[in-house]
Amino acid sequence: MDRDTAEHSSERLPERTGGTDDPVVDPVVELVEVVAVLGAFPALAGATLRVEPGEIVLLRGPNGAGKTTVLRVCAGLLPVVRGEGRVLGLDLTSDRDTIRTRVGLLGHANGLYTDLTVSENVRFWGATVGATAEEVVAALDRLALTGRLADVPVRRLSAGQRRRTALACLVARRAELWLLDEPHAGLDASGRDELDATLRQAAASGATVMVASHELERTGALATRVVDVVAGQVRG
């Protein structure tokens, strides 16, 4: 688990670790005919997907197609019922615990403690993976959550500001694979620009990004590749 800790500038985002040791570039995500269920419902009825390092992949599809489930499976949250999956070179059935420490997921819910302030939330989530104080400050800067805003309890924020706080938590967590579920929802124009910039920068510094969205005109420009999700099936 030695991460690259050299020289943290405020603008720098995490580097993928696997690449330096391993010259052969493995795919970050590799799903083969993966089936996952929510209760008794097969939300994912066969997903085959390959994502290379540094890509920004857009998962496109109508509501209920299974986009969220793809992300939750890749985060190691939902078990793979059938098929095979590897994330960051680790098996999705046997190494889920390790995978979880190395990916970051922004789901429908923000995963924030609404009674705590913005900075307290970011500090807490950063601390769960051992982020330093500077990294937390950098993450807050990155999403323009500075000044008075940083000390406001999350329950008093707008939906867009909460989304930005959740993103800052994600930045502080230094994930190697970013999984974002409708990240633009609720953001205003400037928030969207900040989000896009953050994601581009993450990808540029070696992280891989998967975004589920139905706002094509917004995410289409950002994504390096678009993958369709239809009726629980993914081919890409």
Next chain:
Amino acid sequence: MTQTSTAPRSSDPGPQRAARRPGTGTTATRVLGGVTLVAIGWLVAFGLGFSPADRDQEESVRILYVHVPTIWVAYVAFVVTAVCSGIYMFSRRHSLGWDRAAGASAEIGVLFVALTLLVGALWGRLTWGVFWQWDARLTTTALLFVTYIGYLAVRRLGGSHHQRARRSAVIGMLAVLLIPLVHWSVRLWRSLHQEATVLRTDGQVRMDGLMLFSLFVGVIAFTLIYVWLMLHRTRVMAMEDALDDHGLEEALAARRAEGDRPDGER
């Protein structure tokens, strides 16, 4: 492997299906069932007929021959639940068969404890004049009953089979740990506050040979009942699980067909 075994059956299902009566029974369980019925007959004959009345308890001692074996077998059932849970959790294969055995055993155990409490209340009314006494053993048994009701509730929480198995295995192992703890605490509780009369709620009656033999027949009969019920209940559970899996298969096909419709995007 499954393919080779299913092929001949599906090609020629007629005679095979006709030969076998549908259900969870096999020749072995039918024989076992017969033996169990004979044992129950013996128990009734000895318990109600041949065995003598007790000096103190008089005729009411006859209740003992069903009362004591039910609680003994219930304890065995809960230990089996814990052992099967442990095997499920710690074995490499995490075979669901162990989980189903644990669940079936707990169900039967709960049934037997319920019967113990019910019959015990009847007996208590006869010998003490009241249905319930806050005696150590009664209290422990009542708590045991509620604890395993909770275990069965956890089994019904939903989710995948393995989720159910993991959760209930944890609860099953903790619950069996609780038995000595509860027993000890309740014993201590009552021993410090001695009742005026020492009540006898257990089988610690001085017994003559025939009474002891009747009790022995009772234990045999109830153990056989337990085994017979276990066999059938685990098989029913296996089919319930299989039906669930089958439901998933159909749901998968339906989900895939949804995407293949011509108006689909692809």
Next chain:
Amino acid sequence: MSTWRIALLVAGKDLRVERRSRVVTNQVVPFAAVTMVMFAFALDADAVLQRVAPGLVWLATLFSLLVLVQRSYAIETDDGALDALRVAGVDPAALFWGKALALAVQLAVLEVILIGTAVVLYGAEVRAEGLVLLVTTLVTATCSLAVVGTLYGGLAAGFRGRETLLPLLVLPVVAPVLIGATRAVEAALGTVPGAVVSEGWPWVGLLAVFAVAFGVGGTLAFGPLIDE
């Protein structure tokens, strides 16, 4: 990060949420106090109340425990934080101990308040020679209740109907704690005529065994319980 540092982080977070939201202070403590008053209405005799005061204190604590556990997991599930904790790869054992620690702190405060209430309302008296026993009992009973509450609360957290499932699971399990803590406090306060302080110590032993058993169980089993 080590398990203990994460546990302290989680506990600190829980306590900070409480300090900000004041749900326990403004709702659970009054609830417990009202319960104590209701007991007095139900058992309308001074002598009886004084005698059963320790039992009523622990009964009120148990009811409050259920509410505290619900609250402890409500803050995790309200905005999907429990999922986020799992994705963050937080060690389940650390999560268990963190939440148990925060719960224990809240319970301890509540118990002190309840004993104070018993002194005022029921006429129970804290005697000097029983003070060590009283404090030790409070600490061990609190640990027992906190680990059991955290363990079963985690199991019930993700489900509809958890409000009813939790009491069904927890109450039979904590019966030994209720018995043991009640008897130990009776011995410490001398509410029962002829009670000697030394009679209370075996009960503290029982509580300690209980706390250790469920502490170990929770450390090992919390992961499978909260995972999907």
Next chain:
Amino acid sequence: MQDAGFILGSYAVTFGAIALFAWITVRRGRRLSRQVPTDEQYWT
């Protein structure tokens, strides 16, 4: 027999309840085994 009602009653309750449980189990088994493919029924 003295107290015959209680004694016979407790025998009847015990075996009655067990028989009921057994009957429900077997009946459910019959119904399910028609729906579940034979190769899933490992005891056959």
